[in-house]
Amino acid sequence: MKCVTCRGPAIIDIRRHNSNFCAEHFIEQCQRQVRKAIDEFEMFTPEDKILVAVSGGKDSLAIWDLLLDLGYQVDGLYIGLGIGEYSDTSLEYARAYARTRDLHLVEVDVPSTFGFDIPNGSRAAKRVPCSACGLSKRHLFDDEAIKGGYDVLVTGHNLDDEAAVLFGNTLHWHTEYLGRQLPVLPAREGFPRKVKPLVRLAERETAAYCIVKGIDYLVDECPMAAGNKHLSYKSALNEIEAMSPGAKHSFYFGFLDRAAAFFEVEASIDREGLVACASCGAPTTSEICAFCRLVVRAGGQLPERTGVTAVPVDLGPTRTGSIQ
């Protein structure tokens, strides 16, 4: 295998591009793809104050590293979810990356702040663990970005993530979710701008990027994620990709080019009628936001600034489905 750029020995093949790369030119390829995503979708500028959500895994550490190398000023945000040794280890990887590069890492620990952890809290709240985890992270990402005065929140969602979510939303025709499955969600009252600069890179490439750059990341999968639908969708898409390189890219970018606009109206209806959560002040369509309801159902304690405890909130029926 020879590098498509320099004809030296290649270390990785990217079949959807019909290209092989040596280490140096693979890094350049990753930078090129991220820069293209930022420019094409007008994600942010070098003047913006950027916060990247960091889990200690390959994607979030790769995008933090790529953005820094591309000249952006980026702080990190780590959310501790109380998933035992897995959370402890993931925090160490996030801290180690920040420490060795003298970067600012904001840390929020869910168990010590809200009095519940994902394994026990999701069980008590009768929610799928990945659903409770995703709900908590989205709420706290928004909250910390707004509180910290950041212009934009970056997440490490890659091409595989987006294609798998699209696959799931299409299988079940979750049209309200299809309408907002975009690389950029604009800022609005109570929400920061949210962007996904890794959408042009597959997760095999983000993992390879970390290995080539010598970035240590948490390899093992979250123990709560085993058997979830998202992973099964990824496996199914990888079977298709193996037979038809480029299928995931065509699926996702074809959706953006040709279909996403058809679902805009439904997504905008879903965004109407937002009011401030009576507990935390976050935007919500009901009196109490989904995160505060989760905290209460999980037996936790809402933040002191609200003065609301786990007792007097009418929660309505329990939802058990996962939010995409």
Add this chain to the structure above:
Amino acid sequence: MQVKVRLHNPRRDLEIEGPITIINLLARLDLNREAVLVVRDGELVPGDESLSDGDSIEIRPVISGGAS
């Protein structure tokens, strides 16, 4: 001496008779090339490279994530 192979999720070790190319090794283990990387001494090993008895590699999964 055989090729030593470390796998993840769950973590386990195997020994495979060499020589064998990475592509053939992954096929023998029924692993999708889109879902893994092969690492030796901290460096990526390309698919066409042949492994010999005495080599020690890690097959690292790249699929991750919950539903968020």
